[in-house]
Amino acid sequence: MKLKKIALGAAALALVACGEAQKPVAKAAAIALDSADDQKFAYMLGAQFGLQNFANLPWQSGEGIDEDATVQGFRDGLANLKDTSAKLQLPQDTLASVSKQIQNAMRERYFKTQPDSTAKDLSDEQRRALVDSLRKALPVTPAPAVANANVKLTLDASLQQKFSYLVGVQFGNQFYSIGRQFQTDFDGEYFVLGIRDAGKRVRDTTFKMVLSDDSLKAVGDRYNEKLKTIREEMTKKQQAEEEKLKAEVASLRGDTLANGMPAKMNFSVKASGITVKGEDLSAFAGKPLLMFYFSATCGHCAHAAPQILEIAKEFAQKGLTTVSIASGGNNKPGIRRFIDDAKFDETISVVWDESRQFGELYSDGYVPKVYLVNPDGSYKQYAAFEKEKDDLKKEIAELLNGKNVEWKIEVKKPAADSAKAPETKQETKKDAKSAKAKK
Numbered sequence: 001m002k003l004k005k006i007a008l009g010a011a012a013l014a015l016v017a018c019g020e021a022q023k024p025v026a027k028a029a030a031i032a033l034d035s036a037d038d039q040k041f042a043y044m045l046g047a048q049f050g051l052q053n054f055a056n057l058p059w060q061s062g063e064g065i066d067e068d069a070t071v072q073g074f075r076d077g078l079a080n081l082k083d084t085s086a087k088l089q090l091p092q093d094t095l096a097s098v099s100k101q102i103q104n105a106m107r108e109r110y111f112k113t114q115p116d117s118t119a120k121d122l123s124d125e126q127r128r129a130l131v132d133s134l135r136k137a138l139p140v141t142p143a144p145a146v147a148n149a150n151v152k153l154t155l156d157a158s159l160q161q162k163f164s165y166l167v168g169v170q171f172g173n174q175f176y177s178i179g180r181q182f183q184t185d186f187d188g189e190y191f192v193l194g195i196r197d198a199g200k201r202v203r204d205t206t207f208k209m210v211l212s213d214d215s216l217k218a219v220g221d222r223y224n225e226k227l228k229t230i231r232e233e234m235t236k237k238q239q240a241e242e243e244k245l246k247a248e249v250a251s252l253r254g255d256t257l258a259n260g261m262p263a264k265m266n267f268s269v270k271a272s273g274i275t276v277k278g279e280d281l282s283a284f285a286g287k288p289l290l291m292f293y294f295s296a297t298c299g300h301c302a303h304a305a306p307q308i309l310e311i312a313k314e315f316a317q318k319g320l321t322t323v324s325i326a327s328g329g330n331n332k333p334g335i336r337r338f339i340d341d342a343k344f345d346e347t348i349s350v351v352w353d354e355s356r357q358f359g360e361l362y363s364d365g366y367v368p369k370v371y372l373v374n375p376d377g378s379y380k381q382y383a384a385f386e387k388e389k390d391d392l393k394k395e396i397a398e399l400l401n402g403k404n405v406e407w408k409i410e411v412k413k414p415a416a417d418s419a420k421a422p423e424t425k426q427e428t429k430k431d432a433k434s435a436k437a438k439k
Helices: 037-061 067-082 092-112 124-137 159-181 188-203 213-253 299-316 332-342 357-362 385-400 416-438
Strands: 020-024 149-152 289-294 321-326 348-352 369-373 379-382
Touching (some): 037 159, 067 149, 067 159, 092 159, 159 188, 213 357, 289 299, 299 321, 299 332, 299 385, 332 348
Parallel strands (some): 289 321
Antiparallel strands (some): 369 379
16 A cells, blocks of 8 residues: 555645755746736645644654755655656655654654643643643754755655655645646646745744735635536536446447356457557457456555566466556556556556446456456456465466366355345235236
């Protein structure tokens, strides 16, 4: 799964890195009352994220936030989401370590601010005052002076820098996600302006933001209404697409198994190539085939992927072909990150179920799924890969030796009493009608 996130209101923590100051960065954007709404909205988001985190994270974690490292993390994180060739500055194991350290520190500090049994008779106001005093007594590493500078990240950077960078990367993740919701590529530099002004406000409560609280609220209200409209339109579009998809796959389903799934793999199902060229699965027909159906955002899939690669390599020279199919809800950058993290190589071809035809036919909405396919297209599904891995490997070996895999499906029947009840009612009703007719 992804790294645990420490939720803090609108903000959270996940992946990241750290750094050293370099040359000052010139402002690439400026905000004013007559700025475009998209610019104001990006600025508003930066201001909200910055105010909440710069004010709360230091006393929660014990680390003052390095504003320059946070801005660097935001820029790096956003760039990585838009272009997978733009890498973060620390490996994921380092980022995971930082996240864990901060979570532990937050947990310890939280318990230190909880009143003991001697405070049981205090009023709510007195308890709040006590908690506040206990919180203020905890040490906090001061934040460094703001230099408005780029940050160069190394493995030797301080925990404070790494943590601050971590916060910025998560800002980038959230900003990108919000942009996708609004179907808009918001300019990240206006978000940075909001972060910078939020930092000034936290350091000096007399500082006046370029846009007043009322102006920011008005922008937020307009975009809330805009989002409602977008969601309504998307709902209508999704419903139309679902109807279209059902019509498309109806002709692809063919004979079905006892559980309602197609009896064979239909290799004319559409699939967009990621590491290979092609518009469908026809290149994989007629051979012993291992299929791995995954989502790039699924932690269980990320855990299973290296094991699938290991199995693919073990049997590749013996004649096994392996293809991984990314579910329709993914996007190309996310799929490529998943491939990189799993260290997939030419042993595994990767395609994308962009049309969602494969998922509609062969999945129940849960991932990961593994399928072992005979040359004639019949197959077996392994829904519980971790538990069935040994069986899978055994059956791959048998398949490569000429013995087709067989999927024995057990369809659960209703309990005897519940199965008989409707029949009894029907018969009674029928008998009653017959009796009435005879009269």
